[in-house]
Amino acid sequence: MRINENNHAYYESYNCKIQKRVEYVLDYTIKITKLKRLLSEIRKEAIKLKEFFWNDDELKAKRDAVNFFDARMQAMAYYTLHNLEKYQQQGWKELTYGGGNIDE
Structure with missing residues (x-):
């Protein structure tokens, strides 16, 4: 079994397009998570306001x-x-x- 001492070889195998796509997907996932958290907070506040209507x-x-x-x-x-x-x-x-x- 061989140990790969060149850690950059794995990273270099990705081309620029794939790297950008992965960044986009991760960014999108973070935005979705933030949006879900925001919607959850809005829902909690809306339930509190229900008694006023x-x-x-x-x-x-x-x-x-x-x-x-x-x-x-x-x-x-x-x-x-x-x-x-x-x-x-x-x-x-x-x-x-x-x-x-x-x-x-």
């Missing part, structure tokens, strides 16, 4: 509550205006102040 059921319940409140406010405004018109038509000054002047 509403799911579909909660969003629907909140929209229903807002719509119900809006409908009540619209009805209240309508009936308030309607009652004011009726008081005006029926002579509300006479009904409330006995026909006198309000400012007195």
Whole structure:
């Protein structure tokens, strides 16, 4: 058995193209590893943020509550205006102040 004393002979057997390809593949592998680590960190942060957002059921319940409140406010405004018109038509000054002047 022979011992190879020329350590550079193995390296020289690679041509320049293959060396560049190996460098590219190693670089690419490192980038993929960094990207996977970054995505893992993003996923962990996203799970923490999940509690700040509403799911579909909660969003629907909140929209229903807002719509119900809006409908009540619209009805209240309508009936308030309607009652004011009726008081005006029926002579509300006479009904409330006995026909006198309000400012007195």
